[in-house]
Amino acid sequence: xxxxxSGGGLVQAGGSxxxxxxxxxxxxxxxxxxxxxxxxxxxxxxxxxxxxxxxGRIYYADSVKGRFTLSRDxxxxxxxxxxxxxxxxxxxxxxxxxxxxxxxxxxxxxxxxGSWGQGTQVTVSS
Numbered sequence: 001x002x003x004x005x006s007g008g009g010l011v012q013a014g015g016s017x018x019x020x021x022x023x024x025x026x027x028x029x030x031x032x033x034x035x036x037x038x039x040x041x042x043x044x045x046x047x048x049x050x051x052x053x054x055x056g057r058i059y060y061a062d063s064v065k066g067r068f069t070l071s072r073d074x075x076x077x078x079x080x081x082x083x084x085x086x087x088x089x090x091x092x093x094x095x096x097x098x099x100x101x102x103x104x105x106x107x108x109x110x111x112x113x114g115s116w117g118q119g120t121q122v123t124v125s126s
Contacts (some may be wrong), residue, residue, distance in 0.1 A: 021033070
């Protein structure tokens with residue numbers, strides 16, 4: 001199982017970026033997929049994810065609600081994160097995650113997801 005992220009980069013505050021993640025090695029159509037991030041010097045934190053089973057339930061961290069949008073293409077094994085109105089505090093390494101069985105309104109800590117990508121850097125300048 002492999003998850004590969006793309007789309008990171010440097011952007012000014014108020015700008016937008018779109019991250020993409022493609023999974024390989026299995027079919028992810030029924031898997032939960034989403035994103036975590038790790039700001040410099042801080043713990044990793046949940047960003048957004050869609051629950052398993054294709055239910056369509058999408059969960060967002062409070063800090064990104066209204067600015068970030070997660071989307072899935074189950075046929076292509078992809079999950080995207082559209083990030084608008086970016087702030088300097090969004091600066092982080094962003095990780096794509098997947099898991100067979102996650103779907104919860106409780107904010108995940110990361111251990112709930114069995115597969116992780118290598119990460120892509122997002123830097124937002126002020």
